Amino acid sequence: MNQSVTQPGYQSLFQPTFDLERCDGCGDCALQCTFNEIRIEPRGDRKIPVANRLSCGACHRCEATCPRQAIYIEEKPLALRRHGIWKTADIKRVHQQSASGAVNLTGFGSDSDLPTYWDRMVFNASQVTNPAIDPQREPMETITTLGRKALSKKESLAKKGENQLIRLDLPIVFAPMSYGSISLNLQKALARTASEHGMLWYSGEGGLHEDLYPYTNYSILQIASGRFGVTPDYFQRARAYQIKIGQGAKPGIGGHLPGEKVLPGISETRMIPEGSDAISPAPQHDIYSIEDLRLLIYAIKEASNYKPVCVKIAAVHNAPAIASGIVRAGADMIYIDGFRGGSGATPSIVRDNTGIPTELALAAVDQRLQDEGIRHQASIIIAGGIRNSADVMKAIALGADAVAIGSVALIACGCHGCQRCHSGKCPWGITTNNPALGKRLDPDWAYQRLSNLIKGWHHEIEEIMGLNGIYYIGSFRGNRFILRGVGLT
Amino acid sequence: MCGIAGLISTKKILENGDRIKRGISLMNDRGNGLGAGYAAYGIYPDFKDYYALHLMSANDQSLKEAEQFIYKHFEVAFTRPIPVWDKKIKDHPVFQLFFILPGSPVEERLPEEETDNDYVVAKSMLLNRTIAGAYIYSNGKNLGIFKGVGTPLDIYDFFKLDQYAGYSWLAHNRFPTNTPGWWGGAHPFNMLEWSIVHNGEISSYGTNRRYLESFGYYCQLQTDSEAVAYLIDLLIRRHGLSIKEATIVLAPPYWKTIDRISDPEEKELLLLLRSTYEKAMLNGPFAVLTAFNGGMFSLTDNTKLRPMTAASHDGYTYFASEIASLYEMQSGLEDIVTPRAGQPIITCFEKEVIAACK
Numbered sequence: 119m120n121q122s123v124t125q126p127g128y129q130s131l132f133q134p135t136f137d138l139e140r141c142d143g144c145g146d147c148a149l150q151c152t153f154n155e156i157r158i159e160p161r162g163d164r165k166i167p168v169a170n171r172l173s174c175g176a177c178h179r180c181e182a183t184c185p186r187q188a189i190y191i192e193e194k195p196l197a198l199r200r201h202g203i204w205k206t207a208d209i210k211r212v213h214q215q216s217a218s219g220a221v222n223l224t225g226f227g228s229d230s231d232l233p234t235y236w237d238r239m240v241f242n243a244s245q246v247t248n249p250a251i252d253p254q255r256e257p258m259e260t261i262t263t264l265g266r267k268a269l270s271k272k273e274s275l276a277k278k279g280e281n282q283l284i285r286l287d288l289p290i291v292f293a294p295m296s297y298g299s300i301s302l303n304l305q306k307a308l309a310r311t312a313s314e315h316g317m318l319w320y321s322g323e324g325g326l327h328e329d330l331y332p333y334t335n336y337s338i339l340q341i342a343s344g345r346f347g348v349t350p351d352y353f354q355r356a357r358a359y360q361i362k363i364g365q366g367a368k369p370g371i372g373g374h375l376p377g378e379k380v381l382p383g384i385s386e387t388r389m390i391p392e393g394s395d396a397i398s399p400a401p402q403h404d405i406y407s408i409e410d411l412r413l414l415i416y417a418i419k420e421a422s423n424y425k426p427v428c429v430k431i432a433a434v435h436n437a438p439a440i441a442s443g444i445v446r447a448g449a450d451m452i453y454i455d456g457f458r459g460g461s462g463a464t465p466s467i468v469r470d471n472t473g474i475p476t477e478l479a480l481a482a483v484d485q486r487l488q489d490e491g492i493r494h495q496a497s498i499i500i501a502g503g504i505r506n507s508a509d510v511m512k513a514i515a516l517g518a519d520a521v522a523i524g525s526v527a528l529i530a531c532g533c534h535g536c537q538r539c540h541s542g543k544c545p546w547g548i549t550t551n552n553p554a555l556g557k558r559l560d561p562d563w564a565y566q567r568l569s570n571l572i573k574g575w576h577h578e579i580e581e582i583m584g585l586n587g588i589y590y591i592g593s594f595r596g597n598r599f600i601l602r603g604v605g606l607t
Numbered sequence: 608m609c610g611i612a613g614l615i616s617t618k619k620i621l622e623n624g625d626r627i628k629r630g631i632s633l634m635n636d637r638g639n640g641l642g643a644g645y646a647a648y649g650i651y652p653d654f655k656d657y658y659a660l661h662l663m664s665a666n667d668q669s670l671k672e673a674e675q676f677i678y679k680h681f682e683v684a685f686t687r688p689i690p691v692w693d694k695k696i697k698d699h700p701v702f703q704l705f706f707i708l709p710g711s712p713v714e715e716r717l718p719e720e721e722t723d724n725d726y727v728v729a730k731s732m733l734l735n736r737t738i739a740g741a742y743i744y745s746n747g748k749n750l751g752i753f754k755g756v757g758t759p760l761d762i763y764d765f766f767k768l769d770q771y772a773g774y775s776w777l778a779h780n781r782f783p784t785n786t787p788g789w790w791g792g793a794h795p796f797n798m799l800e801w802s803i804v805h806n807g808e809i810s811s812y813g814t815n816r817r818y819l820e821s822f823g824y825y826c827q828l829q830t831d832s833e834a835v836a837y838l839i840d841l842l843i844r845r846h847g848l849s850i851k852e853a854t855i856v857l858a859p860p861y862w863k864t865i866d867r868i869s870d871p872e873e874k875e876l877l878l879l880l881r882s883t884y885e886k887a888m889l890n891g892p893f894a895v896l897t898a899f900n901g902g903m904f905s906l907t908d909n910t911k912l913r914p915m916t917a918a919s920h921d922g923y924t925y926f927a928s929e930i931a932s933l934y935e936m937q938s939g940l941e942d943i944v945t946p947r948a949g950q951p952i953i954t955c956f957e958k959e960v961i962a963a964c965k
Contacts, residue, residue: 247608247784248808248891249912256910261862263882270846274883283882491821494883515813586810589909593811593890600813 140188147180179545225539248587253580287316293524296322299462307564309333344398366459369432373398426450433479438486456502463540476502484517507578610637610780624768631778641788642781644754646802647773657706665740673741681707805832810891818886902955911948
């Protein structure tokens with residue numbers, strides 16, 4: 119038998135490399151690595167780190183924390199014979215799967231090289247007749263209202279008090295990431311940032327930990343197929359509620375939080391026994407059709423004293439028709455998650471092959487709702503692979519009311535995109551609830567990082583508005599003339 | 608940059624276009640000869656209860672198709688070519704005037720075409736969208752738009768505006784920078800009783816245009832200002848807003864200003880207008896002058912990046928981009944006002960207080 123195919127080290131693509139002239143043998147790197155990649159060995163009269171060459175995933179934790187800057191990560195040389203169809207990843211996937219007989223799991227968002235349409239769009243800019251606005255000197259308004267709006271003043275007066283609008287200071291929300299998939303410390307930092315910057319944060323499907331109660335006025339709490347942590351009290355706290363139908367990273371399949379990750383805090387919040395797997399079914403088993411969704415929307419409204427209800431779907435081929443149905447079923451917001459959206463754990467075959475880019479879904483959904491004359495009845499929030507403020511503004515110009523960011527927030531807190539969120543061993547303390555690892559993420563530090571990021575984006579958003587001669591974000595929304603496609607077809 | 612001017616006799620005294628022509632021609636620095644136009648109110652007293660359609664056709668073929676369309680959908684009381692003097696401007700479209708009433712009884716109409724006004728709007732939009740080269744660019748009662756490519760003087764002579772008598776006039780001197788100078792793209796723009804002239808550039812045009820499409824207005828004239836006329840018709844006529852409220856929608860107070868207002872009722876109204884009509888708001892620099900059956904009003908953007916002045920004198924109100932132009936229309940003016948940014952000036956005819964004027 120050719121043993122090399124099944125030996126674990128063969129699967130790793132990266133390796134830490136040590137500059138032994140700088141290294142003083144402190145051994146911290148071995149402690150920082152949660153994947154057991156580094157060991158410390160005596161060498162003569164000193165100790166040196168040695169790479170195990172088994173499991174490095176390029177998380178850069180050791181490199182970033184090395185006090186002597188003695189480590190760098192490099193790709194492990196791997197000279198497979200070049201092939202037009204069989205790429206390295208394809209071959210390795212087969213090796214891995216035939217060793218285990220299981221479904222290959224991964225985390226983070228899809229890394230496939232399908233086109234990212236954001237990159238094929240550029241902004242217009244004012245010249246001469248509509249003067250560009252300098253945001254440092256002129257008033258700029260990024261205030262955004264979400265929820266079901268009236269068509270006219272008359273209708274608005276007639277339905278006074280029926281529709282609650284949510285006012286945001288800028289059109290950005292933090293994407294749903296459950297307690298369990300991410301650490302409580304990170305959730306706290308997200309919640310605090312959202313409440314201090316006039317944004318919203320989503321709880322994800324893992325229920326609401328009591329440490330987050332102070333921030334619920336800026337929260338959208340989720341009701342997903344597992345119904346974790348959904349209690350009568352749950353419906354009294356949030357600003358709005360979200361029914362989760364699908365997720366961009368795994369359209370059509372449910373969630374799975376492995377039993378090892380169901381630790382005491384999570385068990386309590388999700389209301390399931392410690393150590394038991396938390397399974398969210400693929401569909402919501404009380405929603406087999408649109409009329410069932412309508413029932414749930416109104417049940418939630420009744421239970422929550424008519425808070426706005428948002429429905430989250432994955433960006434799929436027939437998203438426009440589904441979105442139209444969802445609005446007519448009574449949803450006040452639609453959340454569309456594209457195929458680059460992140461995930462704590464998902465089969466890679468689903469992540470990389472299902473769903474469509476969020477920008478395509480957004481353009482189609484916005485147009486469909488507009489054509490049907492119901493665009494004002496629901497706000498559109500989009501997510502899935504938003505990387506910077508330019509992506510945000512391109513989404514707004516395509517018609518989105520607000521944009522949700524997930525992966526960006528993780529990256530701001532140290533994530534390097536190693537795609538092992540599902541392992542529970544996140545060395546940055548982000549996607550783990552191992553008590554020792556969770557401590558690596560200081561909530562105050564994370565809050566500061568997120569806060570800085572949002573501040574920076576806010577400035578950039580104002581710049582992009584200003585250079586188009588627009589001082590109010592509402593005039594940017596759906597203003598497709600601002601965008602030009604470059605090599606779109 | 609463009610020049611705009613308007614004059615209105617609050618006693619409805621008729622006059623020809625001479626004064627407004629002089630007022631607008633004084634501001635030739637604000638135009639470049641690629642567009643000018645006039646709106647005149649009260650010019651068709653014999654057919655004042657009929658919608659006066661001004662049709663512009665690129666050639667005889669499209670005129671023929673448009674005529675078939677008009678006869679199919681409307682009851683035509685009278686039609687004739689709009690008189691032109693084409694010694695100076697050779698290359699121009701064909702112009703035709705129709706006095707019409709809706710051709711089908713109410714019970715046979717689509718729900719969105721229930722009132723006569725809605726019907727006329729819908730059919731005008733349909734013609735503009737479906738018949739290549741033909742445009743209804745004016746469809747109000749007892750009023751008409753006269754516009755084209757040329758200087759204000761050229762267009763005045765071309766349409767023989769010395770032979771029309773109106774009590775309310777608008778004029779425009781165009782310096783196009785974002786769209787080509789062509790006959791349909793010259794100002795004023797009209798929808799039913801609302802005619803507008805605009806100086807500026809609407810940065811929010813893409814948003815406004817899509818918003819209007821969901822209400823059945825389709826911008827076909829390749830100039831951002833077109834959207835303003837349709838927005839005003841939508842807001843005031845269809846949604847029943849007062850002029851003051853409509854100007855709040857178009858140039859609203861800042862959120863910060865609203866937050867500081869202590870009167871809860873006023874605050875609620877402003878919040879309601881801002882959130883409901885987010886996509887109707889105008890962004891970018893603008894000064895807009897609007898004429899309607901009840902009077903005339905001006906509006907500038909919130910930072911007032913385009914000029915507007917006005918003066919009242921002896922039963923007349925004059926509006927213009929420049930004070931010199933006001934003096935050109937009427938000497939001896941004393942009471943000249945320059946409105947604050949975002950503030951409208953509304954003038955209504957005497958004894959004719961209509962709901963929108965309140």
